[in-house]
Amino acid sequence: MSKSIKDKALTPENFKKLKSKKPLKNSVGFKSIAAVIGQVSKYMNPTDALKLSLKMNQKGGFDCPGCAWPDPDDERSSLGEFCENGIKAIAEEAQNKTIGTHFFIKYSVDELAGWSDFEIGKSGRLAEPMFLAKGSKNYEPISWNEAFKKVGTHLNSLDNPDEAVFYTSGRTTNEAAFLYQLFVREYGTSNLPDCSNMCHEASGSALSETLGIGKGSVTLDDLYKAEVVMVIGQNPGTNHPRMLTALEKCKNNGGKIIAVNPLPEAGLIKFTNPQNPVKLITGGTQIADVFVPITINGDVAFFKALLLKLLEKEESEGNIFDKSFIQEFTEGYDAFITDLKTYNFQECLDASGISLEVFNQVFDLILSNNKIIICWAMGLTQHENAVDNIRELVNLLLLKGSIGKEGAGTCPVRGHSNVQGDRTVGIWESAPQAFLDKIEAKYGFKPTNKHGYSVIDSIKAMYEKRAKVFIGMGGNFISAVPDTVYSATALANCELTVHVSTKLNRSHLVTGKEALILPCLGRTEKDYQKSGVQVQSVENSMGIVHTTKGVLEPCSEQLLSEVAVVCGMAHASLKEKSKVDWLKYKDDYNLVRDDIAEVVSGFDDYNKKLKQSEGFYLPNGARIREFKTKTGKANFSINKLPEWELKDDELIMMTIRSHDQFNTTIYGLDDRYRGVFNERRVIFMNKQDMKLRSLKEHDIVNLKSEYSGIVREAHNFKVVGYNIPKNCCATYFPETNVLVPLESFAHTAKTPASKSVKITVAKL
Ligand SMILES: Nc1nc2c(c(=O)[nH]1)N[C@H]1C(S)=C(S)[C@@H](COP(=O)(O)OP(=O)(O)OC[C@H]3O[C@@H](n4cnc5c(=O)[nH]c(N)nc54)[C@H](O)[C@@H]3O)O[C@H]1N2
Ligand SMILES: Nc1nc2c(c(=O)[nH]1)N[C@H]1C(S)=C(S)[C@@H](COP(=O)(O)OP(=O)(O)OC[C@H]3O[C@@H](n4cnc5c(=O)[nH]c(N)nc54)[C@H](O)[C@@H]3O)O[C@H]1N2
Numbered sequence: 001m002s003k004s005i006k007d008k009a010l011t012p013e014n015f016k017k018l019k020s021k022k023p024l025k026n027s028v029g030f031k032s033i034a035a036v037i038g039q040v041s042k043y044m045n046p047t048d049a050l051k052l053s054l055k056m057n058q059k060g061g062f063d064c065p066g067c068a069w070p071d072p073d074d075e076r077s078s079l080g081e082f083c084e085n086g087i088k089a090i091a092e093e094a095q096n097k098t099i100g101t102h103f104f105i106k107y108s109v110d111e112l113a114g115w116s117d118f119e120i121g122k123s124g125r126l127a128e129p130m131f132l133a134k135g136s137k138n139y140e141p142i143s144w145n146e147a148f149k150k151v152g153t154h155l156n157s158l159d160n161p162d163e164a165v166f167y168t169s170g171r172t173t174n175e176a177a178f179l180y181q182l183f184v185r186e187y188g189t190s191n192l193p194d195c196s197n198m199c200h201e202a203s204g205s206a207l208s209e210t211l212g213i214g215k216g217s218v219t220l221d222d223l224y225k226a227e228v229v230m231v232i233g234q235n236p237g238t239n240h241p242r243m244l245t246a247l248e249k250c251k252n253n254g255g256k257i258i259a260v261n262p263l264p265e266a267g268l269i270k271f272t273n274p275q276n277p278v279k280l281i282t283g284g285t286q287i288a289d290v291f292v293p294i295t296i297n298g299d300v301a302f303f304k305a306l307l308l309k310l311l312e313k314e315e316s317e318g319n320i321f322d323k324s325f326i327q328e329f330t331e332g333y334d335a336f337i338t339d340l341k342t343y344n345f346q347e348c349l350d351a352s353g354i355s356l357e358v359f360n361q362v363f364d365l366i367l368s369n370n371k372i373i374i375c376w377a378m379g380l381t382q383h384e385n386a387v388d389n390i391r392e393l394v395n396l397l398l399l400k401g402s403i404g405k406e407g408a409g410t411c412p413v414r415g416h417s418n419v420q421g422d423r424t425v426g427i428w429e430s431a432p433q434a435f436l437d438k439i440e441a442k443y444g445f446k447p448t449n450k451h452g453y454s455v456i457d458s459i460k461a462m463y464e465k466r467a468k469v470f471i472g473m474g475g476n477f478i479s480a481v482p483d484t485v486y487s488a489t490a491l492a493n494c495e496l497t498v499h500v501s502t503k504l505n506r507s508h509l510v511t512g513k514e515a516l517i518l519p520c521l522g523r524t525e526k527d528y529q530k531s532g533v534q535v536q537s538v539e540n541s542m543g544i545v546h547t548t549k550g551v552l553e554p555c556s557e558q559l560l561s562e563v564a565v566v567c568g569m570a571h572a573s574l575k576e577k578s579k580v581d582w583l584k585y586k587d588d589y590n591l592v593r594d595d596i597a598e599v600v601s602g603f604d605d606y607n608k609k610l611k612q613s614e615g616f617y618l619p620n621g622a623r624i625r626e627f628k629t630k631t632g633k634a635n636f637s638i639n640k641l642p643e644w645e646l647k648d649d650e651l652i653m654m655t656i657r658s659h660d661q662f663n664t665t666i667y668g669l670d671d672r673y674r675g676v677f678n679e680r681r682v683i684f685m686n687k688q689d690m691k692l693r694s695l696k697e698h699d700i701v702n703l704k705s706e707y708s709g710i711v712r713e714a715h716n717f718k719v720v721g722y723n724i725p726k727n728c729c730a731t732y733f734p735e736t737n738v739l740v741p742l743e744s745f746a747h748t749a750k751t752p753a754s755k756s757v758k759i760t761v762a763k764l
């Protein structure tokens with residue numbers, strides 16, 4: 001019997017064999033090195049592994065396809081800019097197994113959908129283009145030409161270009177991303193949703209409005225020089241491990257670290273630098289000077305409590321706020337203070353869930369220092385009031401004059417290695433008019449200025465059959481998006497779904513009526529084209545654009561680069577109508593960069609700059625106190641305390657990453673730092689909450705969320721008692737995305753609220 005679309009979309013609900021231990025405080029160290037050796041030896045050829053580890057994040061080497069944390073400008077470790085999860089990312093991409101016709105004849109789509117995400121990912125690298133015909137159960141091989149023709153025929157048969165959706169994940173390089181958005185705009189739509197919509201979109205919204213640039217303002221050097229670094233809503237030990245080296249350096253220079261997180265994440269608490277043999281033996285550095293166990297979504301309340309106390313001090317003693325900065329560079333101070341005074345300190349403190357003792361430790365550090373950096377990630381951006389979270393932290397920095405000077409500023413820590421660059425070069429469903437005008441001037445067609453669909457809008461449009469073709473440049477749409485069952489129906493409604501991918505994932509199994517898998521080169525592989533081996537470029541979390549060049553031979557002769565795939569699709573779809581000579585770019589990527597230099601500001605002499613130094617900083621107004629906002633100043637903002645209540649039996653759930661995954665790619669089944677082994681279907685709960693519900697360790701529960709009258713369910717999770725604030729709980733994404741309502745997203749930014757899902761648990 002054919003599997004239902006729901007069964008295909010959900011990760012199988014059976015258990016492995018859960019073992020749980022005491023969570024760790026320390027991150028990295030010897031165990032991390034052992035974990036890496038394990039991963040590499042299981043899945044990679046050892047000579048490839050050595051070649052890669054010597055070239056990863058080195059000048060002239062390739063950019064790690066993991067996170068977007070920057071590389072040091074000057075010295076780089078000769079051991080390789082090492083991080084356990086970086087090595088896992090390359091081991092995943094450079095697997096020594098490939099899959100093609102034989103594999104897809106052997107396994108039907110239904111059968112593959114019964115595999116866990118871990119098993120799907122470990123099946124090997126995609127080695128040839130595959131096509132799933134209408135009504136067919138198995139993918140079959142297709143030539144590249146035929147595949148491009150299919151894309152062209154479908155796109156040209158739509159009544160309106162807005163009936164197609166073009167998704168991008170954040171690994172796509174600047175060159176491929178620029179051409180992709182150019183293709184989409186010439187085709188006639190702005191439907192360019194991307195993973196950023198689910199990630200730092202709320203940061204972009206809040207920072208553009210308040211500081212005039214949607215990116216962070218600090219450099220690595222600022223982190224070394226800061227007096228206080230607050231790491232809030234972020235788990236760097238797992239997700240940005242190399243950031244811990246920067247925090248350690250900051251501490252060695254006398255800086256203090258405040259970690260604000262519902263969980264005492266390993267790494268935030270203690271870190272053993274793998275590059276430091278003495279530390280490996282003596283046991284590492286205590287990272288957080290203060291750990292703040294905040295309640296989920298208690299962040300606005302926490303910031304308001306800080307702001308209120310600072311105001312009280314300013315009014316009683318003076319000289320607390322940076323008055324001259326406020327006077328010269330900001331707007332909206334009076335209105336902000338008037339509003340702040342309507343709040344009560346104790347109520348804010350209670351809503352944050354923090355004790356007065358811990359609060360006072362944070363307050364003293366903020367009060368007595370002026371070089372403050374705030375770093376954050378998904379713990380702040382994935383809430384309905386996410387934009388307020390970030391605007392409120394900006395208010396704090398503005399009061400202290402902690403922006404646009406050495407050792408101070410904003411640091412939204414990006415996820416995917418080129419998510420920031422993709423947006424810079426035009427992957428944006430609501431791109432500014434100035435950018436569209438430059439496209440028109442350069443190419444001679446008028447791109448539509450109608451805003452396109454974000455991720456949430458795209459899902460709705462496909463569900464309602466207003467969109468009929470889905471093309472994904474990388475990523476794993478069905479597993480990354482919220483509301484899995486609804487979203488799967490949306491994809492199944494499409495006439496054609498296309499994925500340009502390196503690895504098999506669930507999105508290849510939850511398809512439209514027809515489907516294509518287009519296999520592409522990964523970061524680690526050499527990109528041979530007519531003019532020679534190509535170099536590409538990416539932008540890291542701190543606005544540095546630099547080169548990336550693969551070192552391994554491609555895993556299959558049939559792979560095309562993302563650039564070549566875009567050119568092929570564009571040529572087959574736009575044909576002679578096109579104003580762009582699509583086929584020339586794939587032979588020589590210098591030509592793409594020449595175009596980017598003309599169209600995207602900050603990229604003058606792009607090719608020359610990359611050749612000279614392999615990396616350059618993009619302009620950043622906030623860094624030099626040039627605030628390109630509507631008022632021409634940095635804007636204070638007025639933010640409300642979020643209004644949400646839990647019913648008696650409800651918990652607030654955050655969906656987080658384990659130590660063994662990269663988003664929807666599951667490297668392994670352990671979460672070593674949190675003491676969970678061999679199982680992902682777990683729910684971390686406060687022991688008091690367990691007791692109230694008569695739950696014991698490893699009891700099995702079903703989870704239910706109810707939102708606007710719609711009930712969503714996820715079955716079979718094992719309870720793990722954990723040091724998490726009362727009424728809060730945590731599960732892993734993507735297993736619980738089924739519980740995240742599509743309608744619950746950040747106001748104005750539309751980031752799904754996957755860190756504040758109200759749920760109930762029922763014992764089986
Ligand atoms: N190894 C690895 N590296 C990655 C990724 C990966 O999956 N694996 N993913 C990449 C991507 S795309 C991204 S966006 C980043 C994600 O990096 P993170 O944002 O660090 O990832 P999450 O696991 O979502 O963790 C969010 C953290 O916020 C905390 N948190 C949750 N809710 C709240 C809240 O309401 N308030 C506060 N203060 N804290 C909260 C959680 O306890 C958790 O520590 O990492 C990137 N790097
Ligand atoms: N509930 C919940 N949902 C979330 C989140 C959460 O915290 N909680 N986090 C959100 C966030 S922050 C993000 S960024 C999204 C991530 O969403 P996505 O970016 O869509 O997901 P990934 O899992 O990173 O995509 C992995 C797939 O990308 C493909 N791939 C890998 N490398 C390459 C490459 O070089 N080229 C190409 N073409 N393909 C490649 C592989 O086929 C792999 O299977 O998920 C979001 N969803």
Ligand SMILES: [Mo]
Pocket residue numbers: 195198199200414415416
């Ligand atoms: Mo992300």
